[in-house]
Amino acid sequence: MMNMVAGAERNGMTNAGWTQAKTGIGRDVGAHNYKAWIEPLSFVSLEEGTLRLTSPTDFIGKWVVQNFSDVILQHVAAAGVPASRVVCAAAGTPTATAPARPTMRTENSLDRRFTFDSFVVGKSNELAHAAARRVATGDSVSFNPLFLHGGVGLGKTHLMQAIAWELADTQPDIRVMFLSAEQFMYRFVQALRDKSTMDFKHLFRTVDVLLVDDVQFIAGKESTQEEFFHTFNALVDQGKQVVISADRSPAQIGDLEERITSRLQSGLVVDLHPADYELRLGVLQHRVETFAARHPDFRVADGVLEFLAARISTSIRVLEGAVTRLFAYGDLIKREITVEQAQDVLGDLLRASEKKLTIDEIMKKTCEHYNLRMSDMTSSRRSRAVARPRQMAMYLSKKLTPRSYPEIGRKFGGKDHTTVLYAVRKIEELIAADVQIAEDAELLQRKLEG
């Protein structure tokens, strides 16, 4: 412990700094959230950009990281020590994750929760599920590649990872590689830099099953596309299975070479549709049953899940956010949760779902506020008078709608998702450092949510 504290002081963050940050966090999250989540946290260290905290339970730690990382990092930066990551677990819990199986190579560790067992099947995803199941048998299938597409949070990544887990569990000798198209590009660029493209090619061409998530990312990136195309052809020609996901169908991905589009269409292209009421209810029931099996105290009154399934129709990810919050609440009150309490605890989520705030409305209000034209939002003009408000609108779009970075980029005149990511970070930094920007953001948010 002594060492950790000394390390933390070397990096400029002390318990006093953390206490100062906590006060600021309290102002932002409100008294209720502060008492439940922030107050019980203890500072451990801040080293190499990672802020380590301990929480009374792992559940609280996980919840804090999921929901409050941004605000915590903002106030830690305001206390003078920038950090980029929050790690929070019950005291004494090891934070290292289990190593992946040797035959399963993944860039981002696979999530053990994303299996076929935890995937709820309904009308909107049954074809995608059936196709994924077939691929996961490891037998040769008549369609190659399998191309899964659909809007945000509808289960594409979940299905891809389920295939990877199933293969790893049932056929450990099969070499499976799961990664996002973005990671594919970074590895490729790295190989170019290190003059190790032969190793790169060898690595990708000797897998048995290649799963690439979010392939729309390579649109417009010529040499990555080229390399992807060759990898793809080499694997398919050897009879190895390729599975791809994207937020659009191959034909709708602009800036993709014609030969790649037609290659992507040459197997089975399956659309995941938005979840209907029954599927939403099924997902909620599944989550609650799984949670309740481990937390026998957790109970929800009749009608709570039906109420949520009816009111939240944006994406399964939003639905999951809601149910996770209920778990946390149940963990605190240790009583059955009523519909009224659910309404209360999920007020902001329900309002957001109700209002279905669109990116267009956010752009419009931002333009009114800064006295700009709508065309300024989609243009590439870099002068600060235009670029800053555009960044503000991107930030608000990420904060107030369930849209992903790539979707927001597209709305703002086809910008890359990294531009949006940068804009969000920039505005977050400025909110912490510049009173005017903080006021603008608050005012606009109030107007939009009003």
Ligand SMILES: Nc1ncnc2c1ncn2[C@@H]1O[C@H](COP(=O)(O)OP(=O)(O)OP(=O)(O)O)[C@@H](O)[C@H]1O
């Ligand atoms: N049918 C389903 N059954 C159970 N959970 C689901 C289902 N569909 C989605 N989910 C859950 O919803 C969350 C979002 O799913 P996922 O990450 O797979 O979405 P996605 O389609 O890849 O979206 P994005 O492109 O935004 O990443 C995950 O936690 C996933 O487990």
